[in-house]
Every structure is written in structure tokens, then in C-alpha cells.
Amino acid sequence: MLKLLNRNDLLALNRIILRSHGVGCLVVENPPSRGGDNVQKLDSESITLRGLTVGYDEALVLDINKTIYPGDTIAILGASGIGKTTLMRTIAGLIRPLSGEIFHDYPRRGGIGYIPQRLGLVRHSSVRSNITLGARTRRSKWYPSWYPLDSSLKEDVDNAMKALKIEDIADEPVRILSGGQQRRVAIARTLVQRPRIILADEFLGELDKDNVKSIITATKKIVDEIGATLVLIEHHEERAIEIADRIWRIVDKKLIEEGDSNQ
Amino acid sequence: MIPINKKLIFSGILLILIAWVFIDDLVDDWGQVEGAPEKLQTFFTEDLLPPDWSVLEAEEWSDGSLHKPNGDICDENFELFCSKAWTGMVVTIKMAFVATLVGFFFSIPLASLAATNMAPLPIAIPARVVLAGLRSLPSIIWALLFAIALGFGPLPGILAMTLYTIGYLGKLQYEAMEGVHNAPLESGMAMGLTHSEQLFHVVIPESSNHLLSQLLFMFEYNVRHGAVLGLVGAGGIGMYIDNYINPPFDYNKAFALLIVVFVVVVIIDLISMMIRSFVTEEGDVKRPKWWSVILPPSMAVEMYSESEEE
Numbered sequence: 001m002l003k004l005l006n007r008n009d010l011l012a013l014n015r016i017i018l019r020s021h022g023v024g025c026l027v028v029e030n031p032p033s034r035g036g037d038n039v040q041k042l043d044s045e046s047i048t049l050r051g052l053t054v055g056y057d058e059a060l061v062l063d064i065n066k067t068i069y070p071g072d073t074i075a076i077l078g079a080s081g082i083g084k085t086t087l088m089r090t091i092a093g094l095i096r097p098l099s100g101e102i103f104h105d106y107p108r109r110g111g112i113g114y115i116p117q118r119l120g121l122v123r124h125s126s127v128r129s130n131i132t133l134g135a136r137t138r139r140s141k142w143y144p145s146w147y148p149l150d151s152s153l154k155e156d157v158d159n160a161m162k163a164l165k166i167e168d169i170a171d172e173p174v175r176i177l178s179g180g181q182q183r184r185v186a187i188a189r190t191l192v193q194r195p196r197i198i199l200a201d202e203f204l205g206e207l208d209k210d211n212v213k214s215i216i217t218a219t220k221k222i223v224d225e226i227g228a229t230l231v232l233i234e235h236h237e238e239r240a241i242e243i244a245d246r247i248w249r250i251v252d253k254k255l256i257e258e259g260d261s262n263q
Numbered sequence: 264m265i266p267i268n269k270k271l272i273f274s275g276i277l278l279i280l281i282a283w284v285f286i287d288d289l290v291d292d293w294g295q296v297e298g299a300p301e302k303l304q305t306f307f308t309e310d311l312l313p314p315d316w317s318v319l320e321a322e323e324w325s326d327g328s329l330h331k332p333n334g335d336i337c338d339e340n341f342e343l344f345c346s347k348a349w350t351g352m353v354v355t356i357k358m359a360f361v362a363t364l365v366g367f368f369f370s371i372p373l374a375s376l377a378a379t380n381m382a383p384l385p386i387a388i389p390a391r392v393v394l395a396g397l398r399s400l401p402s403i404i405w406a407l408l409f410a411i412a413l414g415f416g417p418l419p420g421i422l423a424m425t426l427y428t429i430g431y432l433g434k435l436q437y438e439a440m441e442g443v444h445n446a447p448l449e450s451g452m453a454m455g456l457t458h459s460e461q462l463f464h465v466v467i468p469e470s471s472n473h474l475l476s477q478l479l480f481m482f483e484y485n486v487r488h489g490a491v492l493g494l495v496g497a498g499g500i501g502m503y504i505d506n507y508i509n510p511p512f513d514y515n516k517a518f519a520l521l522i523v524v525f526v527v528v529v530i531i532d533l534i535s536m537m538i539r540s541f542v543t544e545e546g547d548v549k550r551p552k553w554w555s556v557i558l559p560p561s562m563a564v565e566m567y568s569e570s571e572e573e
Contacts, residue, residue, distance in 0.1 A: 113454065114450050132464075
């Protein structure tokens with residue numbers, strides 16, 4: 001029966017099982033998103049945050065106990081400087097937690113897609129070479145960095161640019177692009193990377209309504225396509241509710257999930 | 264009223280006082296300053312000026328034939344191409360070019376290991392020690408060591424310049440790499456890019472303006488140092504300068520050659536500015552032409568908007 005369901009249905013089904021029975025053991029054959037693995041345990045795709053305290057010298061968010069399930073779209077809300085970005089950078093593995101643990105088995109290479117607040121694009125490189133960076137993580141790290149991509153990865157880069165309507169500016173340096181175009185480049189890079197989780201820190205910024213709508217549509221389409229989990233930090237509450245299916249709010253150094261009666 | 268930063272003024276005065284104490288401690292006889300301007304004036308008027316531009320001509324032998332400095336017959340259309348200034352400068356530029364390029368290729372990986380945002384401290388510190396070691400010996404000492412080992416000629420000069428370039432350029436480069444914005448590096452780290460992928464696809468493009476500027480500065484530096492390396496027989500224009508500042512002292516010719524070095528340095532600087540415009544944001548902005556300052560304002564604005572539309 002499982003073979004009759006598509007990837008998204010399976011992810012949704014898996015989430016229901018995981019949430020109702022704790023650890024699940026659902027096995028999907030031939031998942032379409034990531035090449036290489038024939039059999040993939042969906043339960044192993046989740047991230048568990050256990051007793052996590054994040055911060056730098058001082059703790060910003062205390063004792064987080066949460067599980068992020070495959071296919072989730074989570075929005076983190078909270079006032080400025082409250083620790084949203086610190087939490088995201090901790091999940092991305094860029095800073096160590098002050099205490100507690102993060103469990104996941106994502107590959108070190110290519111498993112996590114991170115779009116920081118300032119987008120993290122290489123401003124002096126072209127749109128194409130920025131997007132190509134994402135594709136590089138899909139081949140072995142033993143390839144010399146100057147070695148060209150194979151044709152299928154190049155095709156993926158082209159397709160991502162088409163999907164985000166930036167193929168006309170493929171050879172332009174990123175520094176001359178508008179905010180909206182730069183955001184599209186950042187998303188295209190992540191799309192080509194095909195990570196299992198995308199961490200996006202206020203990547204919609206202060207864009208106008210039209211741009212926000214088209215970028216959200218493109219992002220959602222892509223996230224569904226590659227079956228990734230999306231965790232984003234958002235300042236605009238309405239926008240967050242529109243995009244996300246789970247809302248995390250940081251209040252008084254505590255992470256509270258809206259609609260979670262167990263808290 | 265202009266706000267006065269008292270701390271800044273106090274710090275400035277303190278630094279000047281410390282410098283004064285140091286110099287007073289170092290200089291025993293202030294009497295030597297007396298008559299210095301007159302001595303300099305005499306040296307300039309009697310020895311240096313006017314520069315002897317015969318260094319821009321081929322050597323004329325007693326039979327009236329024109330020769331290059333190495334004795335070959337000058338069969339060029341322009342005599343300049345057979346002159347000491349030209350042939351010496353060409354050798355110096357070739358030496359500087361090879362040394363800068365080879366030094367650059369070795370300094371980039373070393374600098375990436377020395378940059379603390381790219382490598383952990385246990386790797387960065389030894390890499391910095393290596394770079395410091397290479398640049399703590401001035402290129403003239405390196406040249407002397409290589410001249411002892413290999414004899415005189417351009418090769419010891421090239422090797423000396425190369426080693427010094429690695430040390431000097433490496434330091435400038437790791438500082439430029441450390442100045443790269445965190446965001447692209449963090450994205451790369453989270454994505455799982457390797458050290459060399461980060462270096463070639465993130466750090467080098469992001470710091471390309473600085474790296475290019477340093478590379479071109481180093482080339483210019485090596486061209487200028489070519490004039491000094493001649494003192495240890497490393498060839499190039501420095502060899503001729505060395506000949507002229509030694510007995511039977513021909514300072515006017517040495518001065519003319521130094522002016523040639525100065526002109527070449529200015530040309531390299533202009534080329535550097537042009538090359539860097541491809542990687543700087545300034546290059547993306549259309550600016551009014553310099554001669555628009557002599558136009559009436561309304562006409563200048565009109566011309567500027569026309570050039571923007573292009």
C-alpha cells in the first residue's frame with residue numbers, strides 16, 4: 001500500500017504515527033528526493049532537541065525539549081534579541097549549545113541548508129556560481145574544488161534558476177541584484193542542495209507584498225518537492241501563520257509551542 | 264559647535280610624547296641636524312640634478328655603432344629599446360612577475376590555514392609562524408643567501424623575491440580573509456562545504472578586491488625592490504643603479520633610473536586601479552566624466568543622465 005502513496009502523503013502519515021506513538025519505524029522504499037540511499041528510515045529524519053539551552057555567555061533560551069518531524073514547517077517568533085537566531089545557529093551546528101543535546105542523523109555534507117539573515121551569498125560571484133555551491137554538496141567531498149560539476153548537477157542548477165525565474169541574470173554578480181532577486185538566488189542554492197532541513201533566518205526581510213507572495217509560493221513548492229523540513233524565523237506574525245504549520249514562540253527564555261497542550 | 268573628543272585628543276598627545284621620549288633616547292647628537300637642508304640642497308643641485316637621460320639611449324661605441332648594454336648590436340627601430348633603462352626594467356619586471364605569481368600561489372593556501380575564521384588555532388598559529396619566518400628576513404638578505412648558494416644573476420633575485428612574497432603577501436591575505444563577512448562562510452559551514460571549497464568558492468571571491476589589490480601591490484613592491492636587489496648582483500635595473508652609486512659616482516644617471524622606476528610604479532598603480540574596478544562595487548556605478556567640471560551645471564547633469572542611459 002505504501003508504494004501507492006506519494007512522498008508527501010507518506011511524510012504526513014509518518015508524522016501522525018510519530019506524534020501518537022513516540023518513535024516510529026516506518027520505512028519508505030526508493031524515496032525520490034535524495035539519490036543514493038535506497039532505503040531510508042523516516043523516523044531517523046527527525047531532529048530531537050533534548051534539554052537544550054542556547055546562548056553565548058549568557059543563556060538566551062532554556063531547556064528546550066522538542067522534536068522536529070520530517071515535512072514540518074515551523075516558524076519561530078519572538079522579540080528582537082531574544083535568541084531566535086542563536087537557536088537556529090545552534091541547530092545548524094554553528095555554535096555549541098550551553099547544555100543539552102541535539103539528535104539527528106543528517107549527513108554532515110549537504111544535510112542542512114542554512115539561509116542566514118543576510119542570505120549568505122557570495123556577493124562578488126555570479127548567480128550561477130552561487131547556486132552551484134549548493135550542487136557541490138551533492139557530490140563527494142573528495143572531488144577537487146575546481147573540478148567541474150557533472151551534467152546532471154548542471155542541469156539541476158539550470159532548472160532551479162528557471163523555477164525561480166532568475167535564468168536571465170545567471171551571469172550577473174550577486175552584489176548588483178535587488179533584495180528580491182538575491183532572496184531567489186539563496187532559495188535556488190538551497191533547492192539545488194536538496195537538504196533534509198532548511199533553516200531560514202528572516203529570509204523574507206522587508207520585501208514588498210508581491211515579492212513575498214511569489215517567494216513564499218516558490219519556497220513552499222520547492223520544500224514539498226524535495227520533502228524537506230522548513231524552520232524559519234519570522235517577524236511578521238501573520239506571514240508566519242500563513243506559511244507555517246507549527247509556531248514556536250520564545251517568551252521569558254522559554255520556547256512555547258502554540259496549540260501544544262502538553263506544555 | 265564641533266564636538267571635542269577629549270579622550271582622543273589626550274591619547275594623541277600621549278602618543279606624541281612617547282614618540283618624543285623614544286627619539287630623544289635614540290639620538291645622542293642633535294647637532295647633526297644643523298646644516299642638513301643645505302647639505303641636501305648641494306647634493307641635489309650638484310650631484311642629482313639634472314637627471315642624465317643618456318640612460319634612455321643605446322650605447323654608442325667608438326666605431327659609431329649602437330649597442331645594447333650586453334654588447335649585442337642594437338637593431339631595433341627605437342634606440343630606447345636598447346637602453347640600460349629599458350633592458351634593465353624589462354629584466355626587473357620579468358623577475359617581479361615570476362616571483363609575485365609563484366609567491367601568490369604558495370601564499371594563498373598558507374594564508375587560508377592562517378586565517379582564524381577558516382582554520383582552528385592549532386593549525387592557524389603554526390601557519391602564521393611560517394609566514395612570519397619568511398618575511399622576517401628582508402628580501403635583500405634572502406638574495407644574499409641565494410647569491411652565495413647559486414652565484415650572481417636573476418635566479419637568486421627571483422627566489423629571494425618569491426620567499427619574501429609568500430611571507431608578506433600571506434600575512435596581508437589572511438587578514439583580508441578574516442575580514443570576509445560571516446554570513447557566506449556560515450552558510451557554507453552549515454552546508455558542509457570543505458575547506459578548499461570554502462576557500463575557492465567563498466573566501467577568494469569575497470575578498471577578491473583585497474587579494475587583487477595586494478597581488479598588484481606586491482608586484483609593484485617587487486619591481487621597486489628589483490632596484491635594491493641589484494646591490495647583491497641579482498640583475499635588472501638595480502644592477503645599473505648599483506653601478507652608478509658606486510665609484511666613479513654617476514648620481515645623475517642613477518637618479519634618471521629611479522625616475523624610470525617611479526614612472527613604472529605609477530603605471531602599475533593605474534593598471535591595478537583598472538583591474539580592481541571589475542571586482543569593486545565602485546565599478547558598477549557610472550560616474551560623471553572628469554571634464555564635466557568645466558561645463559555649466561545644467562549641461563553636466565544632462566551629460567551624466569545620458570551616460571547613465573547608455
